[in-house]
Amino acid sequence: MTSEQLEKLRGWFAGRLPEDVCEHHLDVTVDREEITVRRAHPRAAAAGGAAAAETRAAARGRIQEFRERTRDARVAVAREAEGRFGEKVSRGVACGGDRAPFTHVAAPVMTRLRQPEPQVLDTLVAGGVARSRSDALAWCVRLVQQHSDTWLTDRRDSLEHVQHVRAQGPDRTGPGGEPT
Incomplete structure (x- = not known):
C-alpha cells in the first residue's frame, strides 16, 4: 500500500x-x-x-x-x-x-525449523515463559519487534558501508567494456 x-x-x-x-x-x-x-x-x-x-x-x-x-x-x-x-x-x-x-486477527504462520531451533522454543516452554511452542515463537517475534529499530538501523548502516566500498572499487567490465 x-x-x-x-x-x-x-x-x-x-x-x-x-x-x-x-x-x-x-x-x-x-x-x-x-x-x-x-x-x-x-x-x-x-x-x-x-x-x-x-x-x-x-x-x-x-x-x-x-x-x-x-x-x-x-x-x-x-x-x-x-x-x-x-x-x-x-x-x-x-x-x-x-x-x-479490542479485536485482532491471529494469523497462523507455517514455518520449518531445523535442530536446534525447536529446542529454543522448548526451553522457553519448560522455563514457563510460554505455554506452547506457538506462544514461544510469538514471544520471540515480539522480542525482535522491540529491538527491530536498533537492529534494522545497524543493518542499514552496514549495507550503506558495503555500497560505499563497492562504489570505490574498480568497474566490473572486461576488455571491450563488456560486463564480467
Missing part, C-alpha cells in the same frame, strides 16, 4: 468515526491480514503524586470506559470498512504507555 493510499484510508476512518471516538490521533496500519485502527486516548489523570500502579490502573479504567461507551459505533464502522475495503478491521486504543487491542 502506498503512503497516499494509507493517508486516504486514515482520512476515511477519521471522517467516518464519530467525533467522540476519534477526537484524538488515529493510528491506521495495514498488513496482509488486516487493517488496524488504534485511537490514542489522553492519559488518565490520577491524583497528584500518585504511584505508578495507580496511574496504570487509571489508564486501564479509561481504556475500559472508552471500549464500552464506543463499542456500537466502532463495530458499525468496522463492518462498513470490511465491506468497502475487503479486509478485516481490528480495533484498539493506546493510553499513555498501555496499548489495548
Whole structure:
C-alpha cells in the first residue's frame, strides 16, 4: 500500500468515526491480514503524586470506559470498512504507555525449523515463559519487534558501508567494456 493510499484510508476512518471516538490521533496500519485502527486516548489523570500502579490502573479504567461507551459505533464502522475495503478491521486504543487491542486477527504462520531451533522454543516452554511452542515463537517475534529499530538501523548502516566500498572499487567490465 502506498503512503497516499494509507493517508486516504486514515482520512476515511477519521471522517467516518464519530467525533467522540476519534477526537484524538488515529493510528491506521495495514498488513496482509488486516487493517488496524488504534485511537490514542489522553492519559488518565490520577491524583497528584500518585504511584505508578495507580496511574496504570487509571489508564486501564479509561481504556475500559472508552471500549464500552464506543463499542456500537466502532463495530458499525468496522463492518462498513470490511465491506468497502475487503479486509478485516481490528480495533484498539493506546493510553499513555498501555496499548489495548479490542479485536485482532491471529494469523497462523507455517514455518520449518531445523535442530536446534525447536529446542529454543522448548526451553522457553519448560522455563514457563510460554505455554506452547506457538506462544514461544510469538514471544520471540515480539522480542525482535522491540529491538527491530536498533537492529534494522545497524543493518542499514552496514549495507550503506558495503555500497560505499563497492562504489570505490574498480568497474566490473572486461576488455571491450563488456560486463564480467
